[in-house]
Amino acid sequence: MSRMIFVNLPVADLPASMAFYEALGFDNNPQFTDDTAACMVWSESIFVMLLTHDKWRTFTDRPIPPSTSSEVMLAITCDSKDEVDALNQAAAGNGGTADINPMQDMGFMYNRNLADPDGHVWEAFWMDPAAMDGAQAEW
Template identity: 40%
Template sequence: MTHIFVNIATNDLERAKSFYTSLGAGINPLFTDENAACIVWDDNVYFMVLSKEYFSTFTEKEFADPATHAQVLIALSRESREAVDQIVEAGLANGGTEPTEPKDYGFMYSRDLEDPDGNGIEFVFMEPQAAEQGPDAYAAAQAQA
């Protein structure tokens, strides 16, 4: 089994913990201290939110400030369009920002959310048939229906 751990930096660990738990994520206290918080999305997906100082101990590269630079775009799926809207609205109510308009491709719906540090997360819903068949086959089937 593969697990994914996404390391992201923060200026304020307590604020970041509050923000991510407001989205419905949990915190694993076994891997949380004054330097880092293990944000649990599900049994396989985790964010390690690290203080900038602690983050810098993992690399010799220059830190890219997420408020001004994009280094990675993280996308997490949700089970419905409504769930995408709910999680983004929770983020907006708890210090996040929405840098772009929602995107509706028919087979896929997404909204972008930035945490208070500027780290970007895209929440996405894809029609199950489109995920199974691919977007072109899904669109063709919808056109024939």
């Protein structure tokens, strides 16, 4: 079996969160979706499980962080700067927040951060590996 990642996220409003992720280009896998959870597919190996707060609490007793905190930033690759911009625009137009952090354009890499309706932060980025040949990235 190839390696995959399933990112589990607690959400306050499952239908609104599903609509948000669909607007970003995720597909819903109905095989793993019900009234308490939805499997949203980014690629053959990246899945986001949206879990109602009640469902989330069946996995852990740890508190759900408020939407104003940053517990993790999830980075996803895009094929172009235009796709990065489109994801940010889709976030803003579908209940999320665009440019939750300052946009960065380093020439060889371009990224913009967005937040979903529950405050989960995503970094959409494009990178040109050819521009990095022999160069050390300055962070």
